[in-house]
Amino acid sequence: MRDLKDDKRFANTLARGLSVLRAFRPTDKGLGNLEISERTGLPRSTVSRLTFTLCALGYLTHRRHHDKYYLGPAALALGNIAAASxxxxxxxxxxxxxxxxxxxxxxxxxxxxxxxxxxxxxxxxxxxxxxxxxxxxxxxxxxxxxxxxxxxxxxxxxxxxxxxxxxxxxxxxxxxxxxxxxxxxxxxxxxxxxxxxxxxxxxxxxxxxxxxxxxxxxxxxxxxxxxxxxxxxxxxxxxxxxxxxxxxxxxxxxxxxxxxxxxx
Known part of the structure; x- marks a missing residue:
């Protein structure tokens, strides 16, 4: 069976964005772009674009004083909907x-x-x-x-x-x-x-x-x-x-x- 990444229906950008969200763990005290890059295997420049987009959509929040990202309200809402289902x-x-x-x-x-x-x-x-x-x-x-x-x-x-x-x-x-x-x-x-x-x-x-x-x-x-x-x-x-x-x-x-x- 062929790799999904070679399937024309597979949205690679979406998959990368979801991999950023998946990188977060309950014990994390926020993650920087470098840490996210290390966990996902994505280039830091790609991670930077993805975290910016996810922040704009509410799935991440950014605390500038220590340059860390956290899961945002949209991610929480999605998680609650999933749990309720x-x-x-x-x-x-x-x-x-x-x-x-x-x-x-x-x-x-x-x-x-x-x-x-x-x-x-x-x-x-x-x-x-x-x-x-x-x-x-x-x-x-x-x-x-x-x-x-x-x-x-x-x-x-x-x-x-x-x-x-x-x-x-x-x-x-x-x-x-x-x-x-x-x-x-x-x-x-x-x-x-x-x-x-x-x-x-x-x-x-x-x-x-x-x-x-x-x-x-x-x-x-x-x-x-x-x-x-x-x-x-x-x-x-x-x-x-x-x-x-x-x-x-x-x-x-x-x-x-x-x-x-x-x-x-």
Missing amino acids: FGFIETASPIMQNLANATKTLIGVAIQDDGQMLVVKTWRPENTPPIWINVGYRMPILTSSTGAAYLGVLTDEEQEKLTTAVQGNQTNQYGKVGRKARSDLLAQGYSVVSGSERFSSSINAVATPYRPSEFAEPVAFLSGAPTESLSDERIQAEVGPALVQAVEELRSITGQYYSLVATS
Whole structure:
């Protein structure tokens, strides 16, 4: 399949502008043109034109005294509209908050974005200090439980679309990880990437997929915590089954059945 950038329908300028918006992270205290250039891979002169345009349209604001850009009111409005359109998150909130409190783990939901898993909502246990991830946190697909759960429920068409989009030297691994995850999902309802295969040695997590009617792709619900409080044994005995049960409750409310579509 050919690169989208070679497709005459593909608007490169728009794509570059969106990549500037995507460069911002929740922990940023503003970004300069140089930082945006480094994160996007775009020339600084191109970034300068794009940030000027995005400021003019309200998607960025510029604070001159330290020459930094911030997401603007138009970006906030767009984000709020997008969040409101995904009703399953609101429906899931009381279920997932109860799960977070019961397991003393962080519960989250992540989507695939630009070849990574992006956390878009979290639920933290009550009366506990902050836990390791926030909205906007990104995880690799191949070496995270969240990514494995996502891969395990993809159709052939969805997987082809993903591997075409990421275009890296690891694309042949997506099928392998997906098949392993699919087997785990069929056997126990959740996916776990353990030990040296996991992208973080200090964090452990378990994940299970969900297909919202409002979204074109599956998402993944996750339960995670530092490894000292969330061992593989605890996942198997307690947290994994509890996460699966919580997502099953969400499915029963929303009427979204669970299906692993057969792939070759």
